[in-house]
Amino acid sequence: xxxxxxxxxxxxxxxxxxxxxxxxxxxxxxxxxxxxxxxxxxxxxxxxxxxxxxxxxxxxxxxxxxxxxxxxxxxxxxxxxxxxxxxxxxxxxxxxxxxxxxxxxxxxxxxxxxxxxxxxxxxxxxxxxxxxxxxxxxxxxxxxxxxxxxxxxxxxxxxxxxxxxxxxxxxxxxxxxxxxxxxxxxxxxxxxxxxxxxxxxxxxxxxxxxxxxxxxxxxxxxxxxxxxxxxxxxxxxxxxxxxxxxxxxxxxxxxxxxxxxxxxxxxxxxxxxxxxxxxxxxxxxxxxxxx
Amino acid sequence: xxxxxxxxxxxxxxxxxxxxxxxxxxxxxxxxxxxxxxxxxxxxxxxxxxxxxxxxxxxxxxxxxxxxxxxxxxxxxxxxxxxxxxxxxxxxxxxxxxxxxxxxxxxxxxxxxxxxxxxxxxxxxxxxxxxxxxxxxxxxxxxxxxxxxxxxxxxxxxxxxxxxxxxxxxxxxxxxxxxxxxxxxxxxxxxxxxxxxxxxxxxxxxxxxxxxxxxxxxxxxxxxxxxxxxxxxxxxxxxxxxxxxxxxxxxxxxxxxxxxxxxxxxxxxxxxxxxxxxxxxxxxxxxxxxxxxxxxxxxxxxxxxxxxxxxxxxxxxxxxxxxxxxxxxxxxxxx
Amino acid sequence: xxxxxxxxxxxxxxxxxxxxxxxxxxxxxxxxxxxxxxxxxxxxxxxxxxxxxxxxxxxxxxxxxxxxxxxxxxxxxxxxxxxxxxxxxxxxxxxxxxxxxxxxxxxxxxxxxxxxxxxxxxxxxxxxxxxxxxxxxxxxxxxxxxxxxxxxxxxxxxxxxxxxxxxxxxxxxxxxxxxxxxxxxxxxxxxxxxxxxxxxxxxxxxxxxxxxxxxxxxxxxxxxxxxxxxxxxxxxxxxxxxxxxxxxxxxxxxxxxxxxxxxxxxxxxxxxxxxxxxxxxxxxxxxxxxxxxxxxxxxxxxxxxxxxxxxxxxxxxxxxxxxxxxxxxxx
Numbered sequence: 001x002x003x004x005x006x007x008x009x010x011x012x013x014x015x016x017x018x019x020x021x022x023x024x025x026x027x028x029x030x031x032x033x034x035x036x037x038x039x040x041x042x043x044x045x046x047x048x049x050x051x052x053x054x055x056x057x058x059x060x061x062x063x064x065x066x067x068x069x070x071x072x073x074x075x076x077x078x079x080x081x082x083x084x085x086x087x088x089x090x091x092x093x094x095x096x097x098x099x100x101x102x103x104x105x106x107x108x109x110x111x112x113x114x115x116x117x118x119x120x121x122x123x124x125x126x127x128x129x130x131x132x133x134x135x136x137x138x139x140x141x142x143x144x145x146x147x148x149x150x151x152x153x154x155x156x157x158x159x160x161x162x163x164x165x166x167x168x169x170x171x172x173x174x175x176x177x178x179x180x181x182x183x184x185x186x187x188x189x190x191x192x193x194x195x196x197x198x199x200x201x202x203x204x205x206x207x208x209x210x211x212x213x214x215x216x217x218x219x220x221x222x223x224x225x226x227x228x229x230x231x232x233x234x235x236x237x238x239x240x241x242x243x244x245x246x247x248x249x250x251x252x253x254x255x256x257x258x259x260x261x262x263x264x265x266x267x268x269x270x271x272x273x274x275x276x277x278x279x280x281x282x283x284x285x286x287x288x289x290x291x
Numbered sequence: 292x293x294x295x296x297x298x299x300x301x302x303x304x305x306x307x308x309x310x311x312x313x314x315x316x317x318x319x320x321x322x323x324x325x326x327x328x329x330x331x332x333x334x335x336x337x338x339x340x341x342x343x344x345x346x347x348x349x350x351x352x353x354x355x356x357x358x359x360x361x362x363x364x365x366x367x368x369x370x371x372x373x374x375x376x377x378x379x380x381x382x383x384x385x386x387x388x389x390x391x392x393x394x395x396x397x398x399x400x401x402x403x404x405x406x407x408x409x410x411x412x413x414x415x416x417x418x419x420x421x422x423x424x425x426x427x428x429x430x431x432x433x434x435x436x437x438x439x440x441x442x443x444x445x446x447x448x449x450x451x452x453x454x455x456x457x458x459x460x461x462x463x464x465x466x467x468x469x470x471x472x473x474x475x476x477x478x479x480x481x482x483x484x485x486x487x488x489x490x491x492x493x494x495x496x497x498x499x500x501x502x503x504x505x506x507x508x509x510x511x512x513x514x515x516x517x518x519x520x521x522x523x524x525x526x527x528x529x530x531x532x533x534x535x536x537x538x539x540x541x542x543x544x545x546x547x548x549x550x551x552x553x554x555x556x557x558x559x560x561x562x563x564x565x566x567x568x569x570x571x572x573x574x575x576x577x578x579x580x581x582x583x584x585x586x587x588x589x590x591x592x593x594x595x596x597x598x599x600x601x602x603x604x605x606x607x608x609x610x611x612x613x614x615x616x617x618x619x620x621x622x623x624x625x626x
Numbered sequence: 627x628x629x630x631x632x633x634x635x636x637x638x639x640x641x642x643x644x645x646x647x648x649x650x651x652x653x654x655x656x657x658x659x660x661x662x663x664x665x666x667x668x669x670x671x672x673x674x675x676x677x678x679x680x681x682x683x684x685x686x687x688x689x690x691x692x693x694x695x696x697x698x699x700x701x702x703x704x705x706x707x708x709x710x711x712x713x714x715x716x717x718x719x720x721x722x723x724x725x726x727x728x729x730x731x732x733x734x735x736x737x738x739x740x741x742x743x744x745x746x747x748x749x750x751x752x753x754x755x756x757x758x759x760x761x762x763x764x765x766x767x768x769x770x771x772x773x774x775x776x777x778x779x780x781x782x783x784x785x786x787x788x789x790x791x792x793x794x795x796x797x798x799x800x801x802x803x804x805x806x807x808x809x810x811x812x813x814x815x816x817x818x819x820x821x822x823x824x825x826x827x828x829x830x831x832x833x834x835x836x837x838x839x840x841x842x843x844x845x846x847x848x849x850x851x852x853x854x855x856x857x858x859x860x861x862x863x864x865x866x867x868x869x870x871x872x873x874x875x876x877x878x879x880x881x882x883x884x885x886x887x888x889x890x891x892x893x894x895x896x897x898x899x900x901x902x903x904x905x906x907x908x909x910x911x912x913x914x915x916x917x918x919x920x921x922x923x924x925x926x927x928x929x930x931x932x933x934x935x936x937x938x939x940x941x942x943x944x945x946x947x948x949x950x951x952x953x954x955x956x957x
Contacts, residue, residue, distance in 0.1 A: 006644050006645065007644070009645060010644040010645040011644065111306065111309055111310070111313075114306065114310055114609075115309075115310050115313040115314060115317075117605075118310050118311075118313075118314045118602050118605045118606050118609075119314055119317055119318075119598075119602065120598060120601045120602070120605075122567055122568070123567065123582055123586070123594070123597070123598055123601070124321065124598075126567075126583070126586050127321060127586050127594065128321070130586055130587070205446055208448065209448030209449070209450075210448075212448050212450060212451065213448060213449070213450040213568060216450055216454075217450075217568075217571065217583075231454075240458065240462065252451055252454070252455070255447075255448065255451055256447055256451065259446040259447055259448065260443060260446055260447070262446070263442070263445065263446035267442070272644075521688075522734070523729070523733075523734040523735045524734055524735050524736055524737050524738070526686070526688070527727075527729050527735040527736075528737070528748070528749075530684065530686050530721065530727050530729075531721055531722045531726070531727070531749050531752065531798075532717075532718040532721035532722060532752060532753070533748050533749065533752050534752060537748060537752075541737065541740060541744075541748070542737055545737075545739045545740070546737070546738065546739055620739065621738075621739060621782045621784075
């Protein structure tokens with residue numbers, strides 16, 4: 001907890017990112033107390049300007065834009081979370097096996113990973129979304145995205161593990177009789193775990209970007225409200241040409257804020273974990289060797 | 292030399308073959324999961340034009356199934372598919388029957404390739420140059436501002452950025468045209484007016500691509516340069532008052548180039564999957580548009596054709612950089 | 627006539643990370659002179675500030691290092707100037723031509739993607755208007771003097787052994803025949819045979835060119851074999867200074883006695899004693915004499931005042947109240 005406090009007080013990037021993401025999360029959680037159901041439509045209320053009753057106005061199908069936005073943010077975050085978790089779990093298992101066991105296993109897994117990297121994801125996703133069209137639930141979308149995003153992280157984890165294996169402290173541990181599982185657990189994990197946590201955020205970023213892109217292209221279940229589908233419907237009803245920015249604007253701004261804050265967070269956490277600055281931090285009352 | 296070939300080059304060739312093989316196989320199977328039946332679609336389209344004899348329809352169905360490569364069991368289809376690929380025959384486009392897939396690709400490819408290669412290379416270069424500058428001169432104010440701007444742009448999903456560019460510069464401030472690759476009705480030629488038209492139509496898409504590609508190079512190069520600036524050999528060279536120009540080029544750039552070359556090859560390799568979103572948002576007549584329509588219309592052959600190009604493109608790009616590595620890093624060359 | 631004179635130099639490392647501010651007193655009020663045509667050694671254990679002192683003397687000051695006071699005067703061509711007030715541009719002319727530097731840990735100081743030949747062209751070409759051909763010839767000849775084979779020119783650093791790389795850096799530092807050479811631990815991480823070659827080389831170069839050499843090393847054996855004078859540093863301050871022979875024959879400061887005594891002599895089987903305790907933390911140095919916590923003869927007085935460096939005869943200086951007060955008994 002002191003870690004978070006330190007970061008918050010001293011690192012401006014972290015502060016800004018943290019505040020914005022809390023804002024986004026608040027918006028997402030507001031969806032639980034929404035006075036309107038997400039698929040409620042009401043014709044008399046369509047296309048109203050922002051007012052005290054409808055903070056961002058209403059859209060072409062009579063839905064309150066603000067409350068739809070809360071659902072949209074919540075759902076998009078959900079999809080991204082599922083995708084990030086799944087992809088990083090697969091990547092972790094793959095990377096660990098590849099890196100630690102080595103040999104034939106490594107070669108087979110690496111070729112498998114490389115094959116996944118080569119397949120162009122966007123066309124594939126478009127195709128799959130198109131095939132399953134209306135049957136895509138949020139969970140399914142998350143799983144789909146997650147299943148396609150593990151290749152690069154797997155490569156990264158593997159190379160981290162390979163480099164850790166060659167470090168001198170590993171040799172020292174092994175030569176002093178430590179058993180391999182213990183070496184992995186005690187020596188490597190303390191470094192790998194934070195690294196993977198910082199990496200999860202990048203998985204999040206990709207998934208949100210993909211969800212928005214696919215939905216905005218009209219390829220997912222358009223009845224579920226997400227940031228992407230909001231943009232799709234706004235475009236469908238020509239809100240750009242009609243100057244109805246209260247519909248097109250909020251999802252765009254929400255998406256930008258979400259990704260920006262996540263990126264700032266991952267960047268500052270990454271810098272924090274960087275061994276060079278870490279050292280300067282830990283040197284409490286100890287001896288500082290000058291060179 | 293022979294030893295080097297065996298140890299380094301050969302495994303990579305084998306990997307290249309395997310990767311293309313697996314990629315093509317995946318490309319073969321996935322569309323077949325689609326519930327759409329291209330034969331049915333074509334028949335429906337043909338029969339909508341006029342009435343047809345039921346028996347003729349049956350014959351036609353068989354012929355079509357054969358032409359489309361859908362005859363026989365899955366295994367037979369697979370084998371005949373490979374057979375045709377080796378002869379560079381990607382079959383006919385199902386939606387635009389009987390136009391061969393190759394022809395469709397050939398017409399739209401130049402637009403995509405031209406746009407993408409220029410944008411990717413410019414973005415890559417710009418990212419490296421700016422990244423090096425801010426890594427080395429980390430206390431210049433204007434560079435710090437630039438740094439903050441670039442890292443703010445970097446995480447934004449491409450679609451959103453492209454959309455914003457269209458809104459800002461083609462709609463609000465109508466400097467650039469909203470759609471197309473060149474003026475409507477213009478014939479491709481080397482005339483000045485045509486070239487200007489291409490540039491004008493391609494400007495916004497190019498800018499969007501440049502911004503996105505620049506982000507990654509910039510961030511990587513900034514990190515690499517910061518590390519190198521405090522490395523032993525740079526400090527040593529600076530202690531001998533070696534001119535900045537030499538340090539930037541020979542000491543910093545030469546030592547940080549490798550990851551960028553990898554990155555560039557991968558980016559270039561993905562040119563074939565088409566700048567799908569770009570072309571969608573900017574209505575640009577390239578490979579991406581074609582791919583999108585192909586998917587919408589269930590045009591198996593076209594989809595597969597383009598994706599195969601893409602798979603082969605990326606695999607080849609990876610192979611080429613792997614082969615270029617020893618040239619760039621003497622440590623690998625002289626082990 | 628000193629070629630370099632440092633007066634009351636203080637240099638600290640100041641960092642401020644995540645709200646934690648730290649100041650390390652690496653070099654505190656140090657005064658030192660280097661004479662023409664002499665080899666001066668700076669000795670002391672790891673972390674005592676010798677490398678920082680060298681960096682200050684050669685104006686290699688990068689954040690977080692900060693100069694807090696003092697002067698470093700160079701005396702070249704009958705002109706005296708304080709390099710600390712000189713601009714980077716101004717000092718450029720002096721670098722490598724009048725004063726050069728042999729770095730610590732030559733493992734990584736050569737650009738890994740350039741051949742040795744190109745590195746020579748970089749270093750020499752910056753300071754002399756010479757064509758590539760000329761530089762190559764000059765470098766080849768110089769390498770030959772240092773008994774390095776001509777193939778070294780076309781090699782990449784990773785193809786050379788540690789000893790060869792060290793000799794290359796010595797070659798780079800001496801090729802323009804500077805008046806002043808700073809060497810930072812030039813023999814650490816080398817095996818004894820190569821060490822001997824390197825020491826002989828440096829001695830030869832110094833005597834031929836009549837240049838001044840400042841060599842920083844914790845290895846007392848090297849100091850004994852190479853230097854004319856030694857300055858002993860402890861916790862950021864110089865505590866003893868004098869002719870090498872004097873220091874070894876008659877070490878006055880308690881710490882110096884231990885340093886000198888740590889060198890084994892063949893045939894001597896007596897028990898080696900090490901000083902109890904460890905050096906003080908430099909971000910929070912103790913008041914008074916920095917050595918008082920480990921000195922068996924410390925008095926109240928020592929805990930409060932910093933002993934000044936006093937000349938006890940013939941250039942032999944000591945910073946210790948007890949030692950300079952009366953005749954010391956050698957332990």
